[in-house]
Amino acid sequence: MLLVDPAPMHRSGLRMVLAAAGGASRAGTIGSAGGGPGGAAGHADDAAGGAAAPEIVVVGETGDGAEAVELARRLLPDVLITEIALPRLDGHAVARAVSQGGLPVRVLILTDHDSDEEVLAAITAGAGGFLRKDAPAHEVTAAVRAVAVGGAVITPMVLARILARVAEALPAPETTTTSKLDALTDREREVLVHLARGHSNAEIAGALLVSETTIKTHVGHVLTKLRLRDRTQAVVLAYETGLVKPGS
Structure with missing residues (x-):
């Protein structure tokens, strides 16, 4: 430290x-x-x-x-x-x-x-x-x-506050592009949704009925495929693309 x-x-x-x-x-x-x-x-x-x-x-x-x-x-x-x-x-x-x-x-x-x-x-x-x-x-x-x-x-x-600000800047649903997410599998999209809602790896594992190790692997794949540095950037992208909407 x-x-x-x-x-x-x-x-x-x-x-x-x-x-x-x-x-x-x-x-x-x-x-x-x-x-x-x-x-x-x-x-x-x-x-x-x-x-x-x-x-x-x-x-x-x-x-x-x-x-x-x-x-x-x-x-x-x-x-x-x-x-x-x-x-x-x-x-x-x-x-x-x-x-x-x-x-x-x-x-x-x-x-x-x-x-x-x-x-x-x-x-x-x-x-x-x-x-x-x-x-x-x-x-x-x-x-x-x-x-x-x-x-x-x-x-x-x-x-x-930050999420509210991101939500205000989002384009209308009909104009939102999700092409950035095309590289993800359906399960990886599910994991990204959970990440955007602030869930921990353990919570995601419990919701999807898989091991925490499997979730860690999925999170790694999401970050790599989307060229993201960390979970914070993943959350922002999930809102930007309309995959997750404020209050959902």
Whole structure:
């Protein structure tokens, strides 16, 4: 875990929250240098099966955006948690540098700046999660674990605003093109619908009466075929194409 915030007190408080959540676990490590998302995903599967959740370890911290990118390249933490307002490079630029650099590092934005523009900019830049700083400690640690294994997390109230905005921008149903979805099988479309409704892999597996491993495979195929980076982009595309409509 790499912490990036210009306020030392904020970094200290976040470090304490993460230490309290992860210190008692021994199943694995989120945040260890060179750990990589693949290893974290394996530990998450163990946790789902009843073993302890991966330990959360802070491997570095900084209050500077440019230094954050350098530390990300050198330490390769599973997750980089960053504020938006930073010296030299802001949080969006940090997320963009990590994403475009092909680093096996996921970015979680933790900020008080939650305007629609900030959220959309974060998603576009490649962030895998967006939370307000006033989120409860358990939501922060849950978001860290979810982002570490490739999930996407957005504060519920913020997500509701964003989806409403996406809905307003959608074309009329009769003019909506679904050609982007032609590459998907019927089952993959079903999975995409569930993703757009915010369902977890476990919930989708239960609804479709298949294993969670099968769902993970389908999700991977959906992202690959549609050339999407993560689940957040999949949700947006599902609404843009009219596959899922607001309130459905």
